[in-house]
Structures are given as C-alpha cells and as structure tokens.
Amino acid sequence: MPELPEVETTCRGLADVLVGRRLLNITLRRKGMRIPFPPGLTSSMVGCTVSEITRYAKYICVHLDNGYSALAHLGMSGRMVITNSQVQPGIHDHVVFDSENDVRIMFNDPRRFGLLTITKTAAIGNHKLLSHLGCDPLAYQFTPEFLSARLKNRKLSIKAALLDQKIVSGIGNIYACESLFRAGISPRRMAKSIGGNKVISLVSSIKEVLTEAIKAGGSSLRNYAQPSGELGYFSQNWQVYGREGLYCYCDKNGKRGIKVKRILQSGRSTFYCARCQK
Template structure:
C-alpha cells in the first residue's frame, strides 16, 4: 500500500504538472471504487483551475479555484500516471483527466480499494477521514516531547502503534519496520517502555527514513510508480522490510531478519540488535 513517501512523491509530481493549469476533460469509467464516486465529479472539475496539490497522511488533495478540493486515496494498488499527450487507457484506468496544455492523468487502480471524493475547503478539518487523523511526522509539531507524550501511557506494541493513523498520519508497514530497525528498538516492545532517549532516536529515525524514501521516489513494492512513469527506488534500500531470513545489515550484528505477525500484519526485524 502506498504510504507517506509514495503519496508525497505523487503529490509533488502532480503539483509540478498540474498547478496553474485548467482541467478540461474528465473521463470516468466506474461509478464506484471503495465508495461511490461523486455524481457531479465531471461537472465540478471541468473548467476549474488547479491552485495546488498537497498531501495529508496518505491522501492526495488537489485544491481547485473557488471552493472545491479533489481528494484521491491510492488504496492498495493505486497510482497516477502523467503523460504529456493522450495515451491508451488501461482497463484499470478508472478516472482520467486532461489539462489545458494537452497533458493527461490516469488514476490506475487494479484492486479498486482507492477512493475519489470531492469536499469543500471549509470542510477539510471536519471531513470524516481527517477529523481523527494524527499529526504529520515531518511537521515541526512532531517533536520529541509530543511523541513521548503519545507513547508514555500505551501498552500497545510500538510497531502497532506507529501504524495507527489516529496517532501519526502516513506511516505504514514498510516505514514502521524500517524506522524501528534504525532506532534499534524491538517492534514487540510496549510503547510506554521506551525511555526518553529511545523516543528521541525513534522520532529522528522516522523522519530520516521518510525523507530518504521521498528522495528515492518512494518504494515500488508492487504496483506503485511515480507519476512520471519511473519506479520508486527505496525498495533497494530496505534493511528489514521483506528481508526475512537475510543477514542483518547492521555492521557488527550477526543476526538474521525475522518475520512475525502483529495485529494481522507482518513485522520484519532483527531480534539480535533491536532490543
């Protein structure tokens, strides 16, 4: 599933190619994905100028002139492809739009867990998907003190907690596993067992890992690609995620990467150097 770095990479690609342009044509081949697509999508989008594209958690927000925001969630397998001119439509291209320089964008989602919605700018904070969403880990407000306060009373294993979007927005399985490895913290530990120093290290490693992944264009694990059609490259830098049975990459560690299940998700870690 695309996580914060993949969605951020997608947003940057859309911002680069869409900001300041006008949406001219909208093609919709399904009336529903995970949820019904708004009936008025085509009429609202057509003729509207795009102001900017931003990310919130794992959601793409395309701000239009006047009052509307187009929201896209990539779901499990979604991606957005940009082409400078018309390209053939794939059978999984459920939503395509053209801008006034002739460029096309195709939202491709084979598993159809994605989401398309329209909301008004004034409704964003109260929107059902955002009102309980946790803070952005790359914002300045995500401080050591803030993370420490979140963790201090919770018995939940730290890795499971990092996946909770109401606690922190945007982190999924890949970046939770990778950040905990770099912090040297076992994913199995109760969140409240982390001391102050460990909280500080974890916060730094979350931010470093996310920033490194964004710089690499995200991780192209299965379906995800960048809007320019290039693969993300961060999967080549994974140290624990999907590395079960391989030797630990930490210098001086002789451990082997293990996989275990936590809250129904695979956790990858080194039992030797993650304490």
C-alpha cells in the first residue's frame, strides 16, 4: 500500500513532467474506481495548464490554471506511470492523461480502491474527502503542542492514536511503528500518558522518519521514476517494521537475545522492541 512518502514521491515525479504543461486529452476507461468519476471531470481539466501539484495527507492534488484541482488517492494498489503516447493502456490503467511534450500518465490500480475527482481549488479544504482529516504530519502546524492537545485524555494506545486520521493524517502503519521505535516509546502506552519530552521526541521522530523515506525514495528512483516510469513504491530498511523474531539493532550480535516483537493493535500489526521502547 502506498504510504505518505510514496505519495509525496509520486507528487514530485508528476510535478517534474506536468507543471507548466497543458493537458491535451483525458480518457476515462471505466465509470469510476472506489467512487464514480464525477460528471464534468474531463471537461474541467482538458485544455488547462497544471500550475502546481501538492500533497495533502495521502491525497495528490493537481492544481489547474482554471481554478479547479483534481484530487487523486492511490488506495491500496494505485500507481501513476509516466510514459508516452506510443504506449497503450492495459487492463488496470483506468485513467490516461496526455499532456504537451508527449507525456502520457496512466493511473494504474488493479484493486481499484483508488479514486479521482475534481473540486474548486479555493474550497479544497472543505471537500468531503479532506475536511475530516487531521493535520498532515509534515505540515508546520504539526507540533508537539498540537499533538499533546490531541492526545490529552485519550484512552487509546499511542500506536492507535497515530493511526487515527482525525488526529494526524497519513502516517500509516509502517511509519507509526518506526517513529515510535525512534522516539523510544512503547506502542502500548496510553496516548494520554505521552507528554513533555516524549511528545517532543515523538513529533520530531515522525517528521524525520517520513522525510528520510521521501529522500530515500527520491534518490533510489532517479527523478522519482523507475526506468519503467512507475512512480512511488520503494523498499527501505526498517528498524522494526517486518522484523518480528529478528534481533533488534540494540542487540546486533544477538548476544542478549533481544528480538523484535509483533503484537496486534486495533487489527494492525505493531512491531517493537520491548528494551528500546518504554
């Protein structure tokens, strides 16, 4: 599943080829994905120039010079593929965007949990898909003060709180585990018990972990795109995520037998080290 860093990398990759370019044609190859494509989707975009591409949580926002913005979400399996008009779409390429300079973007999504819709740019924050979302973890508004106010009196684990989209939006399971490890905070701790230096350390860990992943993605995919033109999706070496039963890096040689554990919290796997995280 594309997480926030993959979405950010996708935005940057799309911006590289689309900003300042006019959209010449858009082909919808089905009636919708997770939600139906709205009427007027293509007519609101064709002929317009892309002025900017931004990310809000895990949404890709393609801003156009006519006051409209397209909103896309990659869902569980979506990806944007940069190619040219010689390449014909396949069965899972649901939307094809053709722009000036022979750039063709194909929105590929085998499982179709992704979506594409359009809204007025000025009202984007009020759009029903975005209005309920909490703060973006990389936004400057996401501060220790902000997070501690949201965690106050909350009777849920800190891990569950980090995945609550109304508190902070788009961290995702992998980066929630990695951020808690870096901050040395047990995922089982009650959200309301995280204050003072702990919350300062947690906020900076979240920002660092996400920023490093974006950087790693950008450098491992030259110009944010793999040779196939596929954006996003890069693997990283996690400290705890996916390392159940392996020795924690605090015990590299395994001399003390300290292993990464996996537990289930709100139906999601949490990976952590009971020695490093208190």
